[in-house]
Amino acid sequence: MFLRKVTTKKNGREYVYVKLIESYRMEGKVKQRVLANFGSLDNLTPGKIKSLIASLSKLHNEIETGDNQLTNVDNLVLQMESLQARLARSDIRHVMEKAIRCPKQLDLAQALVIKSAAGENVNLPIQDVCKRTGLCDGTNIQFYHVTKKLGQEEVRQALFHHWLLSSGCDKKSAKTVFIHIVPAVFKGAFYEGFVPEVFLLPEHYRKKLILLLACDEKGTPVEFEYAEGLKHLPQQVELLVQRMKNQARIQAVVLDAENYLSAGSKNYLVAGMMPDDEKHRQDTSYFQGVQVQSHGQDKTKELQAKLARTSAGLEMIKADILLGKLSRESAIRKRAAMVLKDNDCQDMVAYRYDQDSNSFAYEIKEEMVNRKNRSEIITTWGVKGFNTKEGSLPEWVGIHVGRFTEISDQLRIPLINVCAEYHYSPEIISGHILLEVIKSRLQEDNNIADQEVKSGECLGLCI
Structure with missing residues (x-):
């Protein structure tokens, strides 16, 4: 499709119109037909042309990203x-x-x-x-x-x-x-x-x-x-x-890391980030700030693959125990330890075997998995004049902003x-x-619920 200017004469005057033309093939010949008439060129101001281009661009983006x-x-x-x-x-x-x-x-x-x-x-x-x-x-x-x-x-x-x-x-x-x-x-x-x-x-x-x-x-x-x-x-x-x-x-x-507030007030205290040489002042109370940064998608997928391979290996051990192919405790523990070591999951997965009931179970430590999937930045903060009668200062404070x-x-x-x-x-x-605040709280509630469900599932893995 393309635009074409068409000139006509009427009563001695010349008129220029703009039309949208489409080429098509019929019986081996290329023909053209008018799809739309945009009217006189005099009425198409630069602003209207720009608006038309914008509209077409918007339509193109909608079609392109529609799926x-x-x-x-x-x-x-x-x-x-x-x-x-x-x-x-x-x-x-x-x-x-x-x-x-x-x-x-x-x-x-x-x-x-x-x-x-x-x-x-x-x-x-x-x-x-x-x-x-x-x-x-x-x-x-x-x-x-x-x-x-x-x-x-x-x-x-x-x-x-x-x-x-x-x-x-x-x-x-x-x-x-x-x-x-x-x-x-x-x-x-x-x-x-x-x-x-x-x-x-x-x-x-x-x-x-x-x-x-x-x-x-x-x-x-x-x-x-x-x-x-x-x-x-x-x-x-x-x-x-x-x-x-x-x-x-x-x-x-x-928490004022950039020293935006020169001092506190009777209503609030100001905590500053402390340099190493000022971490033991007697007039100051201290706490650690923990800022969590998630690893990239590739790192996450690699971790998930390791856990999947580990689970598959431990499930094979459970199957062999059921079929009577494995019965000696030392052999079971040796094989399970090898599965964890081969997949570098010793600190993320725990297993146990009970010889009396001939049962084998394993558990994925979600908290440890989350730690592996993120890095933590630890900072030290100091507060002057903290009143222990009006609240307690924890050792660790989460910074998730x-x-x-x-x-x-x-x-x-x-x-x-x-x-x-x-x-x-x-x-x-x-x-x-x-x-955004509601969203963050919903996600945190969901993470806690998921951990509780997974903990329950892990307890039920025993055969």
């Missing part, structure tokens, strides 16, 4: 029951009911949570995901207002009060909460404007933030706030700490207002941060 997106949505459909079960297990929907009383809005909020929890593979607008998966459907405006409501104080307070209590914080017993300072970027995606029936090229919105993520000692987020610059950072820290103190008896410690350095727009809808700053209001950005 992948359908596959991703199919995967999301398969995850639906699991995701909804996780929501029910975490009581998130039940807690949100206290602040979102409209059933329709509650269903829309749940759809947003599920899309966010499904991960970056589902990169479609929220409406498309809902239509293809059977989630609660709504208009762009409805989803926008629900996201805004998630970022408002009523919903956040209900969830954070629940999370603070679940982490052991209440008005009676003191608890230490660690506030991580996370330089982050909010990434939005929208269409800058419209001409009739034609989208303009999508523009990407970026906003730099300083995220204040309040976590328990394991690194699980319980609250957050954000500042739009260093100038507002102390004020936002005070706001976050006071909000938590209104709900529970806590002692807040801010890497996922929060980029917060992505889960709606992917056209601008509600011509001004991007108005569209991405503080409540909308907070709503998206809250979705």
Whole structure:
């Protein structure tokens, strides 16, 4: 197909039209036909031509990536029951009911949570995901207002009060909460404007933030706030700490590796990263920060292959015991040890043999596997003036904030207002941060549940 200018004359005037032409073959001859008429060349301004190119580019991308997106949505459909079960297990929907009383809005909020929890593979607008998966459907405006409501104080307070209590914080017993300072970027995606029936090229919105993520000692987020610059950072820290103190008896410690805060306040303490020559000051309390980094995909697959080969080898031993081919304890233990050694799994798999019952069992140590699949960065932090009467300072503190350095727009809808700053209001950005916090908590709850299930399965491996 191609575009052709066609010139005609009428009443002594010359007119130029633009047509879309297609070549085709009929009876061995090449012919041409008109597929579309774009009208007079005088009406095709550079802006309209650019819009047409953008529209064609958008259509090309949709066709090119359509199969992948359908596959991703199919995967999301398969995850639906699991995701909804996780929501029910975490009581998130039940807690949100206290602040979102409209059933329709509650269903829309749940759809947003599920899309966010499904991960970056589902990169479609929220409406498309809902239509293809059977989630609660709504208009762009409805989803926008629900996201805004998630970022408002009523919903956040209900969830954070629940999370603070679940982490052991209440008005009676003191608890230490660690506030991580996370330089982050909010990434939005929208269409800058419209001409009739034609989208303009999508523009990407970026906003730099300083995220204040309040976590328990394991690194699980319980609250957050954000500042739009260093100038507002102390004020936002005070706001976050006071909000938590209104709900529970806590002692807040801010982890300030870059020395953004010159000093603490009566409401919170500041922990700095300690150099080696200052790790034994008597006026300072210390703890270790543990930051976990996962290995690449190739390393993970290699580890999974080793475990698969080990399991296959140990299952063969079980089969030989059943068939009577193996009966001597020394021979069984020697062969099992060889399987572990050959696959370098001595510290990841444990086995046992009971001669009285002639039973053989093995267990994969999930915690050790997780350690093998990641690297840990250990840092030392020091806090001056820590009050042991207002909470205890643990020996180890989890630092799991890497996922929060980029917060992505889960709606992917056209601008509600011509001004991007108005569209991405503080409540909308907070709503998206809250979705990321919920996602991280759901994944952690799921990991704990998986470990409990696998531990139960391992105990049942005995024949």
